[in-house]
Amino acid sequence: MSTPVVLVAGLHRAARTAAVDALLARRPGSVAVHHDLAEVTRGRVRRIVRDGGRVLETADVRLAHGCVSCTVREDLLPRLVLLAPGASLLIVDLWDAVEPRSVAEAIGGAEVREVLRLTAVLTALDAGDLPGDLTRGERLRELGRPAAASDRRYLAEVLSRQVEYATGLVLHGGDEDDHELSLRVLTHLAPLTPVHGVAGLPTVTGPALRPAELAERVDPATARLPADATTEEIVTTVWRSRRPLHPGRLFEAVDELVTASVRSRGRFWLATRPGQLLAWDAVAGIVSVEDAGPWLAALPKAAWDLVSPARRAAAALDWDPEHGDRVQHLVFTGPDLDVERLHDLLDSCLLADGESPGHDDPFAPILDLKQIA
Template identity: 75%
Template sequence: MATPVVLVAGLHGTARTATVERLLAEHPGSLAIHHDLSEVSHGLVRRSVRDATRELDTADVQLAHGCVTCTVREDLLPRLVLLAPGSTLLIVDLWDAVEPRSVAEAVDCDEAREILRLTAVLTALDAEAMPDDITRGERLSEVGKPAAAGDQRYLAEVLARQLEYPSGLVLHGGDEDDRELSRAVLAHLAPVTPIHTVDSLPVVTGAPVCTAELAERVDPATAQLPCDAETDEIVTTVWRSRRPLHPARLFEAVDELVTESVRSRGRFWLATRPGQLLAWDAVAGIVSAEDVGPWLAALPEAAWDLVSPARRLTAALDWEDPHGDRVQHLVFTGPDLDPARFHALLDSCLLTEEEEAAGLDAWARYDDPFAAILNVRENA
């Protein structure tokens, strides 16, 4: 039978290390592998392998192109395959700023499936640091945690992806108040993900996880977005509409929307781009809008067989004539957030009834400030 593999991700090294050590202690015969990427910008990665009692092996790995993808392809996967026959469990202790999705999908590949069985993707979180870190707008390079040369990602951006993708979250450290606050924050940001502690970890040697399902939970077209919720001072509000958004009015509202919320994401459409499903992603005041492909309503019906069942199901649930699956579905989370004011601001960005009645030719003439962002990505 294939050897089980668990990934442990997380910006918080102490929480991640505590989780890895607990897994090693609970599973005799298990091994942990870690790639230190602190010198990856110079093409150098230091790999270590350990068991519950000691470090068994260390080596410096030279990479032609210093990046996480190279590390996984050229060293991690071959090493896991080599270690699998003599291990009861393989634990991949990911470097601080590595997002678990790319590694999970690399491990869960056809070529290695008879040897490796991905059974859990965990993100370890420091209960004291997490609520503050999700609001921090520094780049990883500014806090000494880049995962590649020229890594321009933001700390809060990476943390959001680390806690929204995995199959389980593990809290460590802090006092009871810290853990209570962390659970409250996570209930808003990752409401469907189980939360554990280092002393009570989930089973990690059972059935394999499905990386396709994990991806569908976060991909914009199929994302399982949070619902309306209020926990003490934290508020999550969901805004939905069928009508198209006026690009200039929405662009003008962006600063207010992202500075008054900590995390927001979802899918939307602009009157000037009726065929494009656009993804909204913002955290700690940093916002991005991205074209992630066509709405199903913009495709010929014969092409629907080419998309996943989850995508077709999401479209069916959202479908309403005359716009098909085109929908505004944005979710905002923040402290003391005022849902009524957010909804009023977003409603003011929609086309009026008269503008909507004017039709596609009139919409195409609107000023579109998003073009500078979206057209660049289209041409990249």
């Protein structure tokens, strides 16, 4: 019989600790494992194992390469397997800046599936800090919170991914106004994810989650993107089009598009790259554009059986007789968005009938460099 495992992620340490403590108190025989990465840049990690009343063990773990994946592979998984026979529930208390996806995929992997059963991925959030932290442009290493020596991620980038990947969100701290504002923010960023208080945590000992299905909820080709919504001052708007984008005009518009909202994401296609599904991901003024693989319409039909059912279903919903599943689908969220201006700007970037996109592609240094790497 496999032992249930719940991941508790979150940049907000006090909120995360409160959620872990509540889980330990609610289920006798549960054990929490935490890896303190404060000195990971020196190749040192501190492992702490505790139950609801005391610390069971502490140990310094030295890694050949100071990184999260090394910690998971070399220490976390073996420790969970060792603890599993004597625990009713295993709680992985993730370090502040760790994104849960890689850990979930490791725990849900075939090598430990008979022993460990991933049942929930929770992200704990401080209601007083959440709205402001989503607008912060600092890198984690500038704040002394990196998860590896080479960590170049931004705080807002990590926080948004922790929110959007989770199967449940835990809101803690702040006052009543903070709580209400944070709930409105989460309604826009993760509208389908349940939000709980520490006193009302969900059941976390159910059937196993499939990491592939968790990934499909956030991957560009299959992501469950938010819909149009307005909640007091917060606005989410969806922009869609079937026409290709002119790379030069879109590139010139990027700065305004990114600064117009707090969070934006989605998929798009350029006239110069009709075969590539491109992913747009921006938060707190930082934007990433990446090649997310081919559009289904760009693949031979013999290859369609090789992609997931969710990918085929998403393509079918977007299918057009002329363009196949190629679509512009971008979602922007922020306070008091000028929706008309945003849509007009994006519309102006579309290729006009009979227009040639030319040969210059300002996105080439970004996209082609990543392909080579």
